[in-house]
Amino acid sequence: MTEPQSALLLRRQLAELNKNPVEGFSAGLIEDNDLYRWEVLIIGPPDTLYEVDKNGDVCISILHEPGEDKYGYEKPEERWLPIHTVETIMISVISMLADPNGDSPANVDAAKEWREDRHGAFKRKVARCVRKSQETAFE
Template structure:
């Protein structure tokens, strides 16, 4: 077996941690055991929110520069959220300028889950969602409920 790179060693540590203590309502693992660099993950919508009951799938793509550089993270399901671009990628400070090697897959999943109910509308990836969130919360919640229900069909 070829020697493991620092990124692979860190990903093995992250995998062990998420298996032993997964964040509430989250899961993640490599898509294929032979490739630690691409993971699939799920985040459940937090209880008592418009996201409740939804199960949202994500893909994490790591590079050899992990954990110095963050992974690319994308939702693989329909999303309607102020901080999610139409291609599913996230606009999130912890994946950009606030990244630190102390973050791992578990902390990222927890951050993504809390972002669902606490969006940052000051620099939206989806201006329509941000506008509805700020100006017509009822319409926003209705649209999110549809997305949450649809997510269950795609699991």
Template sequence: MSDYGTELLRRQLNDLAKNPIDLVSVGLVDDSNLYDWEILVMGPDGTLFEGGFFKARLVFPHDFPNMPPTMTFTSEMWHPNVYEDGKVCISILHPPGEDAFNSQETAEERWRPILGVEQILVSVISMLSDPNDESPANLDAAVMWRNDKPAFKKKVRQIVRKSQEDC
């Protein structure tokens, strides 16, 4: 764990405490470890996730900021861009550079060391508002999103209710 990465995370956590992002609350899982954050994402108004309270973990690698963190919802989530285990799959969380196996995203869309936690969290809020079913992490959710919107909406309403009960 680099001194630079540790200091950068300390600064970003303090910045988010002073200037919070709408719909997101952040904190440390353990005050002695700046590399493991707990996140609470509130479902954006006007989306299927509205009213939900979704818990997640943001875990930073030892070589942060050169490599991106991993974000995993610990609350149940039904979304084309979230794996069944809760891991979020969006471009900003993918390692830097081109990916020969994924022509859907450019290097500019992927992680770069100049990006920070705020950009990640804004991207996750955007993901909830506008799922990308072209490159799904959860194929079943993507197929349901495309082919059976009423069933998708029903399933998301169920997880929103569950998230409200769990908070």
């Protein structure tokens, strides 16, 4: 039985990332036999504040379904295209962490706090979340 084209592409991308790691993130399979479920560790850019959804979800255009945005916010070329690789997606996420878009958040409450007091209460809250994440990352 032959592998689907998507599996072949993902296998090549995984091999390339293992051979030539990219600064800023580490990625691999959750289970060796499932090419469609990845685990990623992002090393946030220095001196940045960031917040993501409680589940680790991010709201970024290139992960949205291809085609027209029913809300008219995103252009089709900003959304998912088959040319994206794991590397281009991760670089986009890292860029988002360095320069978040408060107008299109995954976490509306965090975006509100970020807009109102990004250098005060928000910064302290994110620092606590990062410390907690670091403490529990390898349990």
